[in-house]
Amino acid sequence: MTLEYDDCLKRGKIKPFTRGKSLVSKELETAVSDLERARKTYKDGDYKWATIQIYYSMFHGARALLYAKNLREHSHFCLIATIKTLYVETKQLSVHFLEGLQEAKNLREDADYYNRWSRQGCEKLLKLGDEFLQKVKEIIKK
DSSP, X not given: OOHHHHHHHHTTSEEEOTTHHHHXXXXXXXXXXXXXXXXXXXXXXXXXXXXXXXXXXXXXXXXXXXXXXXXXXXXXXXXXXXXXXXXXXXXXXXHHXXXXXXXXXXXXXXXXXXXXXXHHHHHHHHHHHHHHHHHHHHHHHO
16 A cells, blocks of 8 residues: 555545445546547647546546545545555556556646646547546456
8 A cells, every 4th residue: 555545545535435336337438428528629629628638538537446446536646546556556557557647637737727738748648548548447347
Protein backbone atom coordinates (compact mmCIF):
# COMPACT_ATOMS: atom_id res chain seq x y z
CA MET A 1 0.00 0.00 0.00
CA THR A 2 1.40 3.40 -0.97
CA LEU A 3 1.70 6.23 1.52
CA GLU A 4 -0.48 8.40 -0.72
CA TYR A 5 -3.27 5.82 -0.75
CA ASP A 6 -3.04 5.32 3.00
CA ASP A 7 -3.21 9.10 3.51
CA CYS A 8 -6.24 9.34 1.20
CA LEU A 9 -8.03 6.69 3.27
CA LYS A 10 -7.19 8.47 6.53
CA ARG A 11 -8.40 11.84 5.19
CA GLY A 12 -11.64 10.32 3.89
CA LYS A 13 -10.81 11.10 0.26
CA ILE A 14 -11.30 7.41 -0.58
CA LYS A 15 -14.30 5.81 1.06
CA PRO A 16 -16.25 2.57 0.92
CA PHE A 17 -19.15 2.83 -1.51
CA THR A 18 -21.56 -0.09 -1.35
CA ARG A 19 -23.35 0.90 -4.57
CA GLY A 20 -20.07 0.97 -6.50
CA LYS A 21 -20.34 -2.32 -8.37
CA SER A 22 -23.86 -1.46 -9.52
CA LEU A 23 -22.57 1.76 -11.12
CA VAL A 24 -19.57 0.36 -13.02
CA SER A 25 -21.38 0.02 -16.37
CA LYS A 26 -22.88 3.52 -16.10
CA GLU A 27 -19.42 4.95 -15.40
CA LEU A 28 -17.99 3.09 -18.41
CA GLU A 29 -20.77 4.48 -20.62
CA THR A 30 -19.82 7.98 -19.50
CA ALA A 31 -16.15 7.29 -20.29
CA VAL A 32 -17.04 6.03 -23.78
CA SER A 33 -19.35 8.98 -24.42
CA ASP A 34 -16.72 11.51 -23.30
CA LEU A 35 -14.11 9.93 -25.59
CA GLU A 36 -16.50 9.91 -28.56
CA ARG A 37 -17.29 13.59 -27.98
CA ALA A 38 -13.57 14.34 -27.67
CA ARG A 39 -12.95 12.80 -31.09
CA LYS A 40 -15.62 15.05 -32.62
CA THR A 41 -14.28 18.08 -30.81
CA TYR A 42 -10.77 17.25 -32.01
CA LYS A 43 -11.99 16.99 -35.61
CA ASP A 44 -13.55 20.44 -35.18
CA GLY A 45 -10.11 21.77 -34.23
CA ASP A 46 -10.96 22.60 -30.62
CA TYR A 47 -7.94 20.97 -29.01
CA LYS A 48 -8.41 22.68 -25.68
CA TRP A 49 -11.88 21.26 -25.12
CA ALA A 50 -10.95 17.87 -26.58
CA THR A 51 -8.04 17.65 -24.10
CA ILE A 52 -10.45 18.30 -21.23
CA GLN A 53 -12.94 15.73 -22.54
CA ILE A 54 -10.25 13.06 -22.95
CA TYR A 55 -9.14 13.51 -19.35
CA TYR A 56 -12.71 13.13 -18.14
CA SER A 57 -13.10 9.98 -20.21
CA MET A 58 -10.03 8.57 -18.47
CA PHE A 59 -11.27 9.86 -15.10
CA HIS A 60 -14.58 8.02 -15.51
CA GLY A 61 -12.75 4.87 -16.65
CA ALA A 62 -10.55 5.03 -13.54
CA ARG A 63 -13.60 5.70 -11.39
CA ALA A 64 -15.21 2.55 -12.84
CA LEU A 65 -12.19 0.62 -11.56
CA LEU A 66 -12.71 2.10 -8.09
CA TYR A 67 -16.44 1.34 -8.22
CA ALA A 68 -15.57 -2.25 -9.11
CA LYS A 69 -13.86 -2.40 -5.69
CA ASN A 70 -16.84 -0.65 -4.01
CA LEU A 71 -14.80 2.49 -3.40
CA ARG A 72 -15.44 6.14 -4.17
CA GLU A 73 -13.01 9.03 -4.52
CA HIS A 74 -13.33 12.59 -3.28
CA SER A 75 -10.13 13.83 -4.95
CA HIS A 76 -8.58 13.42 -8.39
CA PHE A 77 -5.17 12.97 -6.73
CA CYS A 78 -6.57 10.20 -4.52
CA LEU A 79 -8.23 8.52 -7.49
CA ILE A 80 -4.81 8.20 -9.11
CA ALA A 81 -3.16 7.07 -5.85
CA THR A 82 -5.83 4.37 -5.46
CA ILE A 83 -5.41 3.15 -9.05
CA LYS A 84 -1.67 2.89 -8.39
CA THR A 85 -2.14 0.82 -5.24
CA LEU A 86 -5.02 -1.42 -6.29
CA TYR A 87 -4.26 -1.95 -9.98
CA VAL A 88 -0.67 -1.03 -10.86
CA GLU A 89 1.03 -2.56 -7.83
CA THR A 90 -1.01 -5.74 -8.36
CA LYS A 91 0.14 -5.85 -12.01
CA GLN A 92 -3.40 -5.59 -13.42
CA LEU A 93 -2.61 -2.24 -15.03
CA SER A 94 0.69 -1.12 -16.55
CA VAL A 95 2.49 1.85 -15.03
CA HIS A 96 2.27 3.31 -18.56
CA PHE A 97 -1.46 3.85 -17.99
CA LEU A 98 -0.94 5.38 -14.56
CA GLU A 99 1.58 7.83 -16.01
CA GLY A 100 -0.85 8.54 -18.85
CA LEU A 101 -3.68 9.27 -16.44
CA GLN A 102 -1.43 11.67 -14.53
CA GLU A 103 -0.31 13.34 -17.76
CA ALA A 104 -3.92 13.68 -18.90
CA LYS A 105 -4.78 15.30 -15.55
CA ASN A 106 -1.88 17.74 -15.95
CA LEU A 107 -2.80 18.60 -19.54
CA ARG A 108 -6.44 19.07 -18.56
CA GLU A 109 -5.42 21.45 -15.78
CA ASP A 110 -3.14 23.38 -18.17
CA ALA A 111 -5.96 23.70 -20.70
CA ASP A 112 -8.69 24.46 -18.17
CA TYR A 113 -6.87 26.75 -15.74
CA TYR A 114 -4.04 28.31 -17.75
CA ASN A 115 -5.38 28.31 -21.31
CA ARG A 116 -2.40 26.22 -22.49
CA TRP A 117 -2.88 23.27 -24.83
CA SER A 118 -1.55 21.86 -28.10
CA ARG A 119 -2.74 19.79 -30.99
CA GLN A 120 0.18 17.40 -30.39
CA GLY A 121 -0.74 16.91 -26.72
CA CYS A 122 -4.36 16.34 -27.66
CA GLU A 123 -3.44 13.75 -30.32
CA LYS A 124 -1.28 11.87 -27.83
CA LEU A 125 -4.11 11.86 -25.29
CA LEU A 126 -6.67 10.63 -27.84
CA LYS A 127 -4.56 7.54 -28.48
CA LEU A 128 -3.83 7.06 -24.79
CA GLY A 129 -7.47 7.60 -23.80
CA ASP A 130 -8.60 4.91 -26.22
CA GLU A 131 -5.97 2.43 -25.00
CA PHE A 132 -6.80 3.19 -21.37
CA LEU A 133 -10.51 2.66 -21.88
CA GLN A 134 -9.93 -0.68 -23.64
CA LYS A 135 -7.71 -1.84 -20.77
CA VAL A 136 -10.25 -0.74 -18.15
CA LYS A 137 -12.98 -2.73 -19.94
CA GLU A 138 -10.67 -5.76 -20.05
CA ILE A 139 -9.95 -5.56 -16.31
CA ILE A 140 -13.61 -5.15 -15.41
CA LYS A 141 -14.66 -8.16 -17.52
CA LYS A 142 -12.35 -10.44 -15.48
